[in-house]
Amino acid sequence: MYLSILILPSLGSLISGFMGRKIGATGAQFITISCLILASILSSIAFYEVGLKGSPVYIDLGSWINSDFLSIDWEFAFDQITVTMLIPVLYISTLIHIYSISYMNEDPHIPRFFSYLSGFTSGMLTILCSGNYFVLFIGWEAIGIFSYLLISYYFTRIQAVKSGLLALVMNRIGDMGVSIGFFGMFALFGSVNYSTLFNVTPFVNETSITIISLLMFTGTMAKSAQLPLVTWLSNSMEGPTPVSALLHAATLVTAGIFILIRSSPILEFSSTALLVIALVGATTTFFAATIGVLQNDLKRIIAFSTISQLGYMVLSIGLSQYSVSLFHTVNHAFFKALLFLSAGQAIHSILDQQDIRRMGGLKNLLPFVYSVMIVGSLSLMAIPFLSGFYSKDLILELAFSRYDFLGIYVYIFGTMSAALTAFYSFRLISLVFLTLPNASQNTYSNVHESSLSVIIPLSILSLFSIFFGYVFSDLFVGMGSDFFGNSLFTHPNNVNLIEAESSLPIYIKLTPLILSILGGYLGIISYQKNLEYTIGFMDNSLGRKIYTFLNAKYLLDIIYNRYIVEFGLRLGYDISKLLDKGVIELLGPYGISLTLTNTGVNISKLDTGIVTTYSIYMTLSLLFLLFLIFAPILIKTSLLNEMRLTIIYVSALLITLSLSFDRKDQSNR
Numbered sequence: 001m002y003l004s005i006l007i008l009p010s011l012g013s014l015i016s017g018f019m020g021r022k023i024g025a026t027g028a029q030f031i032t033i034s035c036l037i038l039a040s041i042l043s044s045i046a047f048y049e050v051g052l053k054g055s056p057v058y059i060d061l062g063s064w065i066n067s068d069f070l071s072i073d074w075e076f077a078f079d080q081i082t083v084t085m086l087i088p089v090l091y092i093s094t095l096i097h098i099y100s101i102s103y104m105n106e107d108p109h110i111p112r113f114f115s116y117l118s119g120f121t122s123g124m125l126t127i128l129c130s131g132n133y134f135v136l137f138i139g140w141e142a143i144g145i146f147s148y149l150l151i152s153y154y155f156t157r158i159q160a161v162k163s164g165l166l167a168l169v170m171n172r173i174g175d176m177g178v179s180i181g182f183f184g185m186f187a188l189f190g191s192v193n194y195s196t197l198f199n200v201t202p203f204v205n206e207t208s209i210t211i212i213s214l215l216m217f218t219g220t221m222a223k224s225a226q227l228p229l230v231t232w233l234s235n236s237m238e239g240p241t242p243v244s245a246l247l248h249a250a251t252l253v254t255a256g257i258f259i260l261i262r263s264s265p266i267l268e269f270s271s272t273a274l275l276v277i278a279l280v281g282a283t284t285t286f287f288a289a290t291i292g293v294l295q296n297d298l299k300r301i302i303a304f305s306t307i308s309q310l311g312y313m314v315l316s317i318g319l320s321q322y323s324v325s326l327f328h329t330v331n332h333a334f335f336k337a338l339l340f341l342s343a344g345q346a347i348h349s350i351l352d353q354q355d356i357r358r359m360g361g362l363k364n365l366l367p368f369v370y371s372v373m374i375v376g377s378l379s380l381m382a383i384p385f386l387s388g389f390y391s392k393d394l395i396l397e398l399a400f401s402r403y404d405f406l407g408i409y410v411y412i413f414g415t416m417s418a419a420l421t422a423f424y425s426f427r428l429i430s431l432v433f434l435t436l437p438n439a440s441q442n443t444y445s446n447v448h449e450s451s452l453s454v455i456i457p458l459s460i461l462s463l464f465s466i467f468f469g470y471v472f473s474d475l476f477v478g479m480g481s482d483f484f485g486n487s488l489f490t491h492p493n494n495v496n497l498i499e500a501e502s503s504l505p506i507y508i509k510l511t512p513l514i515l516s517i518l519g520g521y522l523g524i525i526s527y528q529k530n531l532e533y534t535i536g537f538m539d540n541s542l543g544r545k546i547y548t549f550l551n552a553k554y555l556l557d558i559i560y561n562r563y564i565v566e567f568g569l570r571l572g573y574d575i576s577k578l579l580d581k582g583v584i585e586l587l588g589p590y591g592i593s594l595t596l597t598n599t600g601v602n603i604s605k606l607d608t609g610i611v612t613t614y615s616i617y618m619t620l621s622l623l624f625l626l627f628l629i630f631a632p633i634l635i636k637t638s639l640l641n642e643m644r645l646t647i648i649y650v651s652a653l654l655i656t657l658s659l660s661f662d663r664k665d666q667s668n669r
Helices: 002-018 020-052 080-103 111-130 132-152 159-190 194-203 206-223 232-240 239-247 252-262 271-292 298-318 322-349 367-382 387-400 406-433 441-445 452-478 497-502 508-528 529-538 541-551 553-587 588-602 611-634 640-666
Strands: 055-068 071-078
Touching: 002 055, 002 071, 002 080, 002 111, 002 271, 020 055, 020 080, 071 132, 071 159, 071 640, 080 111, 080 132, 080 232, 080 322, 080 441, 080 452, 080 541, 111 132, 111 239, 111 252, 111 271, 111 497, 132 232, 132 239, 132 252, 132 611, 159 194, 159 206, 159 232, 206 252, 232 239, 232 387, 232 553, 239 298, 239 322, 252 298, 252 322, 271 298, 271 406, 271 529, 271 541, 271 553, 298 322, 298 387, 322 367, 322 387, 322 452, 387 406, 387 497, 387 508, 406 508, 441 529, 452 588, 541 553, 553 588
Parallel strands: none
Antiparallel strands: 055 071
16 A cells, blocks of 8 residues: 555656557546545555554565665655655645646646656655655655756746756755765765664764765755755746646655655754754745745745745754644645645736736636635734644744744744745735736736636645644644654754743744734735835835845845856866866877877988988987997996896887988989
């Protein structure tokens, strides 16, 4: 049963990809969705057996690599972390496949699209179910490949191809760090198996653990879009909206979070790595929230909210709150998929218009989409009794309860980010649904309500966004809960859940909520009732500078292009000219051939045909020969003694050749 969870999505992807012309679009949709529904049912059973009943499953399929010191098996582990992540990944992937039936119905390459989607899900499942880091790395690379294929799905559009390449190249940086970290694990521990590594880690020096942890965090910075490897995620919006929903909610970006959560027994023994992780996560949260405030592309606004929420997950890991980070990852997956899919339906119905300044007035035309987007936005804002509230606010409370610089830094940045998140969420709602229409009459004449294949996924995701956090909060992060068992490890010195729940002042707990409500209110009145004042602020010199700076993403793309990419291109050109075509060619076959040819040409020039020249050659050769013969007597050197006979022989040969050339020249005359 457990292996079927892995095999079914892969089987659907292969059938849809290689037999798409035989089975057609409908067949590809039916097969991939059926496989995912079966896998979702099996994952629910696995959650009951492994999670609720506490019976982890370990499967070893046999040896993969077996050399002198390296032994790697095809092994899969289904523990509490795995089955928890299987729920959002498979449920959301299934709903996105169903949603895509209507969204992609006019696309001519439906089998290819569904094959990529199922393959993407299969790669993520390999990461979740892996029993060692090398099997995990297979899934890690698989989702990187499928992300490129899906982001650049519309390969006839140059921007889509560029976005796919950007995502692929930037993720290569993280892959390099992760692969070096895995080889460092093998060099240090002699194994890449989870159980071996986690048991030996307490006996290894902290410096080695820190290096390995930071190398793995490099992969997280790339996959989960943390500073500075953050720019690719917003550009990945060039793919179809179902791709954006799957990529941002359940697969690619959560892979970086998962590898850190899985490695909790390693991270807990490196305080330096935890400090770096928490600082980067908090900074990324605020960075992305400030950028999202003034973005105008509907999907990019939601994309920057993803980056900001990923920052919450990362900083929670840096605070050693792995269960809370995992809980927020699951909650975020549901309401972020809801936001993307509802935004995609709004875009699709308004002739693929993504600029929120050219929308407006869709509340009455798309009431269902408006309702579910309100639900997703409120859950994103962490309004009480919705799913996001039970994890997001808990992260901030746990940060403050540390009572140190790191905790205060995380709390301040996280709280300000919460207010900004509420502001741009209701700015989006106002400009898309509540303001006066800003598009042409022809655009609004085509607006239509969702079909059944869209309503069902959005309704289910809405229910998860409302109730999942409430239902599972005590199980995942409640005091005294032992749901995760030995799958997570937190050092006793880093446990502060009781402090956060019982000892914090009430105003510390309510501050994020109050600022979120205030931010949402400002988002409505700024773009609903006082739009002329907002436009007036943006029209002055200071407003234009702020708008340009934030809308241009802190000029980060310009910095990358001017100071990193341009330097790399110039360095590559210099290496190509000086090293490849210079030193290597001169020392390689071309250089040797050229040297021998030139030497032969120069030697041939000695045959001048003039008698006096030959006489000089003979005289010099005779003098040189005499010098060599009597040199051992005049100069006591062992080197000349050893090489004397060889040099005399060569000299005599040259004299003989000179004489022969002389006779030949005289005979010709």
